[in-house]
Amino acid sequence: MSSSAMEDEAPDVVCQLEHVQGLVDALGAVRWKRHQDAVVELSEHGIILIVEESGCLQAKVYLKRELFARYDYSAHGRRRFGVSLGLLVDCLNAFSVPGQSSLIEIQYPGPDMQVLLKKVDSLDVSIYAEIRTRIPDTMPWDYNFEPAGTNPLTFTVRSAALKEAIEDLEWPGSSIQIILQPVPPSVTLKGEGHGDLQIDLMYYANTELLGAFQCDHRVSYKYKYKFLRATTTNMPSSVTKENRGSKLTIGRGGLLKVQHLVTIGKLPSSHAHVDSVGYQQPGRIAHIEFFVKPEEIEDSE
Template sequence: MNWSKMDDVNSQYYFTASMDSGKTLCSLLKAIQFQETAVFCALPEGLKLTVEEGKCVQASAYVPSDNFTEYHVRDDVDVMFKISIAVLSECLNIFGSGEESSLKMYYRSEGSPLLLVLQPQSVNNVMTDCEISTQNADSVLELRDEDSAEVAKLVLKAPAFLGLLADLERSCDVIELHLSPEHPNVSIVTYGMQDRSCIDVPKSSDMVQSFTCENPVTLKYQLPHIRLIMKALAISSKVVLRCSSNGLLLLQLKLEKEDQRQMFSEFYIVPLLDD
């Protein structure tokens, strides 16, 4: 097989893609790597990897197709399989984190392995190809409920939000999110062993870029679940929080690359209900 003639093989393969640098993709994958396996889904619009934590948290990395120099998905089949996300990110990083390497991905058909061809930019004529075995995908949780209306939407600067989360006490289990059209608009409350801590953020704050909330709402989440987004926050520039009336929290994070293209990560977090 001649790997360089990509166009020739496109017709035979379910999915092929190539990229100049796999570095950003790798850090995005690491940000959602809190589970061993991910569901790899190649859509015509882009590539999406999804991991789930105990049916409570669903995290996805979404890479729009314009991040790839070439991107082909057969439109007559569903390209969806399970893959070890740890192995995948390790392969992308095979030349070390200091090395930019170009990346090509091939997936022939259902049941075949995902092939990666990596070529470091600084060294000529060095190439690695990796074969990562795949499994048939289970169904992915559909957490979004179309019937529940959105009750609040916030757009925050990711680094500042990360700073707030990092300051929360580690030993806490529960985080309470109070959103209100009145001042203070956002209030994050945690309960420690004996103490209560409260962080108030008015909508006039520099870190709040937009704030929409009609009626006061209080939502409770597991703090360990919220903590899962911290790695993704660290590489993102902006985060959108959406709360729906059933309490489901959706966080959408935008990662801006040097070439002006964007990658996204997305977290659905289910609420704690009052007992």
């Protein structure tokens, strides 16, 4: 076989990842229903997994190439395929051993355009899986998030507190109103049903709970409860244990962006990355973003 023919058959991406449980946690965070399709985008910069529903909710998991112990990308441009999110998470979970680090190799495409998974850190145990892919029915919608005005409307809240607040505000079929106001600087979450329940987060009262608050005018938007709940319902326990914060930003037209950080795993000494100023990064972080469209504009002053 000629070298050119061998190159044509080379996979688009071959990557190796340690701490499979961290990847399971990150992908599971955007799994808000049992049967869910995802679009996977591959590039030289890493992997992005996208899920969306009803044109009102979209989530993205960013797996930058620095997360991987090995990342070889040989395709030109960006490659895209569809896959069952539940099947992908369940297959990855089979490679995860509680309390242990597992090294797996991910390859795409296989001979029949599959995703190939293989355990590569053990001579005693061999685990191999193939996941069928498909051509996506539609292209993921571009939410084109833009700031609402010259100054961003944003705040950071402890992830555990955000999850608890949203769960407390549950009213079947209802909406949650989010109000930001500069005087006094605060965030209000309000649910309505047979009554109403309101949670006030005051910026100066507890800066450890609510931080990075930026708001120069009062805004108020309503979001469908089931979509807002999806942003935290499967938040990994590692996020709450590490006492991480989630960042919420309201963009033009009331589009809400919710951002979480999930630790994939600590860097071993053999792969530790040292940045330009000499600080060693403590771990690998996956970035997760949710975009939620508002149900209606309550008021904006």
